Amino acid sequence: MLREKAWIPYAFLAPALLGLLLFRFAPILIALGGSLFSQSIRGDTLFVGLKNYHELFEDPAFWAVIRTTLVFNLIINPFQILCALGLALLARRPTRFVEIFRASFLLPMTVSIALTSIIWSIMLDPTLGPVNGFLRWIGAPAQPFFRSADQALGTLIMVATWKGAGYWMVFLLAGLLAIPEQLNESAAIDGATAWQRFRYVTLPLMKRPLAFVLVADTAANFLLFAPVYIVTNGGPAGATHLLMFEAYQSAFAYLNHGRSLAISSIILAIVIAIALMELRLFRQPEEAER
Amino acid sequence: MSFTRRTVLKSGAAAGAALAMPAIARAQQTNLKVVWMGWPDNQVLPLFAEFEKRNPSIKLAVERMPFSQIFQALEVRLNARSGDPDIFIVDSPLTASYAARGHLMELDSLIDKSRFAPSAIEAASFQGKIYSAPFGSSMxxxxxxxxxxxxxxxxxxxxxxxxxxxxxxxxxxxxxxxxxxxxxxxxxxxxxxxxxxxxxxxxxxxxxxxxxxxxxxxxxxxxxxxxxxxxxxxxxxxxxxxxxxxxxxxxxxxxxxxxxxxxxxxxxxxxxxxxxxxxxxxxxxxxxxxxxxxxxxxxPTGAWHFGVNPRTTQKAAVNQFVTDMLSDDINALWFKLRPYVPTLNAVWTKEAKTFDTDMWRIVKHESQITAVPRxxxxxxxxxxxxxxxxxxxxxxxxxxxxxxxxxxxxxxxxxxxxxx
CATH class of the missing domain: 3.40.190.10 (Periplasmic binding protein-like II)
Structure with a gap:
């Protein structure tokens, strides 16, 4: 009886699987395939094998972009997760107005990334921006923010974190609220300090949500594009030139689609490799033994 | 008034024809997709309204894009190599780029070179042929x-x-x-x-x-x-x-x-x-x-031209667009709406009074003596x-x-x- 209806779960899954196939796997396959081709200036397609990859690896400017992207991710991912965890811990306690705080932490998520970029580029404008207006008013020197090679990457990280931290907080808050209160209480009775309860009770039980947030956040940040495109154009002096922007420029400024698709495929490979490492790092002990 | 069968039939036929008219007009109407710069309404809409007034059978669907995005957006559209858009605005030094890649239709038969400043024709040309319509220059x-x-x-x-x-x-x-x-x-x-x-x-x-x-x-x-x-x-x-x-x-x-x-x-x-x-x-x-x-x-010199997508299916309508937009009076209207340096000799004569100022005297001098194209x-x-x-x-x-x-x-x- 059961065997006869074995197809039923697949029928339910079919629409989602079809979507996954059409909107995720198909573009990936098209990108992988396209990275092996080059386009003539009149639009004819020519098979070039691994030439696009070879040219990328030979190009020192491409390695500089990889370096900037890795530095950006090495800083932003732990930083965003720390902020998200901090916010989640603050928003967990059932105090007055906690709902208002939770909602306000979430608010930046409702603003589109393009709008976020424009708002912050106006706020942080070196000449006309209100932030520098405030700095001048309190007698502090005005800052160049996005317009300085030293500050641009840091500013980009702050803006992306302003937008992202509240979103990732939601997942971590759900994880925190799922931890049974008795565990904390019994640890407190045994004399554990607040830090010890966090370190030895909360944190081990947060491994799963943390692993998910880390992997998803890494993927999101590797694909960050809008603020670079809208505000910095990769500058000054390449300080914010991330891989996604290089892929975009290759396609739409330099009209080199093969190179652009090769870069997209490299981003995918890097994200998969890093995600696997992160998942390994956060593996539960019982999973590791298997 | 008595209603005979004949009058009823006649008025029925007349009413039917009246109802069918808009549908017939629609069937004859051509729609042109135009990508244009995102200048303010008052500098753009009167220009296209004038064209539509002269050509009631051609309807323009104009999409305006901001300066910071127009070139990238056009690349995406043109690289699809379809007939969309039919007409698009061209920064004059990009004429060669678009023409070399097959994104511009040759316009020699539609443009009388003697009506324009020679520098404008040069900026509109690639390998000896005109590929963009010299709509205006700059200074x-x-x-x-x-x-x-x-x-x-x-x-x-x-x-x-x-x-x-x-x-x-x-x-x-x-x-x-x-x-x-x-x-x-x-x-x-x-x-x-x-x-x-x-x-x-x-x-x-x-x-x-x-x-x-x-x-x-x-x-x-x-x-x-x-x-x-x-x-x-x-x-x-x-x-x-x-x-x-x-x-x-x-x-x-x-x-x-x-x-x-x-x-x-x-x-x-x-x-x-x-x-x-x-x-x-x-x-x-x-x-x-x-x-x-x-x-x-x-x-510096050179400015906005416009071009025709060679894959357009509306050949007659795009030809009409090129001819009308480069006519003396529509070009003079464009100059009044947004005063770029005219490329059309007739506009200089027609608007002689406007050019009797310090700014335009400087512009005339620079255009003739010091201007170097990109x-x-x-x-x-x-x-x-x-x-x-x-x-x-x-x-x-x-x-x-x-x-x-x-x-x-x-x-x-x-x-x-x-x-x-």
Whole structure:
């Protein structure tokens, strides 16, 4: 009886699987395939094998972009997760107005990334921006923010974190609220300090949500594009030139689609490799033994 | 009135015909998809309304895009190699780029060359054929705020091209006029990052922006003239601090000037209208484009043309569009809506009264004597984008020679595909 209806779960899954196939796997396959081709200036397609990859690896400017992207991710991912965890811990306690705080932490998520970029580029404008207006008013020197090679990457990280931290907080808050209160209480009775309860009770039980947030956040940040495109154009002096922007420029400024698709495929490979490492790092002990 | 069967049938047929008319008209109507620059409504809508009035059977679906995105958006659309859009606006130096890649229809049979300024025809041509319709050209003049000059006790620059200011004079006056801590600036370029605006600095010192065949930047854009000129440009932002850093939105710099926060603006003829309309109390004068004391005066030129997608299925309607838009009166209307430098000889005669001002006398002189077009290369899209980002970077500081050499190498790599 059961065997006869074995197809039923697949029928339910079919629409989602079809979507996954059409909107995720198909573009990936098209990108992988396209990275092996080059386009003539009149639009004819020519098979070039691994030439696009070879040219990328030979190009020192491409390695500089990889370096900037890795530095950006090495800083932003732990930083965003720390902020998200901090916010989640603050928003967990059932105090007055906690709902208002939770909602306000979430608010930046409702603003589109393009709008976020424009708002912050106006706020942080070196000449006309209100932030520098405030700095001048309190007698502090005005800052160049996005317009300085030293500050641009840091500013980009702050803006992306302003937008992202509240979103990732939601997942971590759900994880925190799922931890049974008795565990904390019994640890407190045994004399554990607040830090010890966090370190030895909360944190081990947060491994799963943390692993998910880390992997998803890494993927999101590797694909960050809008603020670079809208505000910095990769500058000054390449300080914010991330891989996604290089892929975009290759396609739409330099009209080199093969190179652009090769870069997209490299981003995918890097994200998969890093995600696997992160998942390994956060593996539960019982999973590791298997 | 008695109703016979015949009158009922007649009136029924008449009513049916009346009801069917709009449907028939719709069936005969042609829709043209047009991609245009995102200028304000009042500068664009009357132009297209006039065309539709003359051609009731052609309906224009106009999509306007902001300056910062129009080129990228057009690339995406054109690379799909479909018939969409039918018509699109073309920055004149991009004519060769689009034509080489098969994105522009040849327009020789529709354009009578003798009606236009020869420089406009040159800018519209690629390999001896016309590919873009020369809709307007451009010129930059130095606007100055009379009140700010008076307050600082500085004699303003003369409107006489023979007595034009040098860049050294602009810098000296700028130092007296700027108070960066109070957000008051001495001088600003209208388009602070655009090669269009900045190439004339190097050209004033004898620099050539690209090899004559249009395919090599190394040894040209990173040559001594451009290193010196862009070093001077950098100084305006870093050491002298007379120019507002990071203002790359071309709508903002005229606002800075108009609101009295910047004493001099090197800007296009079209920004004067912004001052008249938005800042009626602004007291400003106009002077010719500055040059380097040891060099020669050079000014930018070229502007918006439009082109036809060769894959359009509406050949008759696009031909009508090209012919009407380049007619004397629609072109004169366009000049009144947004005063770019006319390319059509008839507009100069027709609007003779308008041109009897300091600004237009300067423009006429510059257009004939000092104007140098941007480099002619099928790789202009890549050339401009790489150089734009480099100029942006240089305004924040850094080694000029190293940055220009890196840009030149990148340009060479990207335009190599057009060789042969």
């Amino acid at each position: 930059q003049v130095l606007y100055y705020n009379k009140g700010m000059f008076r307050a600082a006790g500085i004699e303003p620059p003369s409107a006489d091209p023979a007595k034009r200011w040098t860049w050294e004079q602009v810098l000296e006056a700028g130092r007296k006029l700027a108070r960066p801590a109070d957000n008051i600036w001495g001088f600003s370029f209208e388009q602070q990052e655009r090669p269009y605006q900045l190439l004339p600095l190097g050209q004033s010192l004898g620099g050539v922006a690209l090899s004559p065949d249009g395919l090599k930047a190394t040894g040209f854009i990173d040559g001594p003239a451009f290193v010196e000129a862009f070093g001077f440009m950098q100084k305006l932002y870093t050491e002298a601090k007379i120019s507002p850093p990071g203002q790359f939105d071309t709508a903002l710099t005229p606002e800075l000037f108009g609101s009295g926060k910047c004493a001099m603006l090197l800007g296009g003829t079209f920004v004067a209208d912004t001052f008249f309309n938005k800042f009626p109390n602004l007291e400003f004068g106009v002077a010719p484009h500055p040059y380097f004391a040891k060099g020669k005066p050079v000014t 480099p002619a290369t099928p790789g202009f899209r890549e050339y401009e984008d790489i150089l734009r980002v480099t100029l942006r970077d240089l305004q924040a500081g850094g080694d000029v020679k190293a940055a220009l050499s890196a840009a030149a190498q990148k340009i060479d790599r990207e335009i190599a595909k057009y060789k042969g």
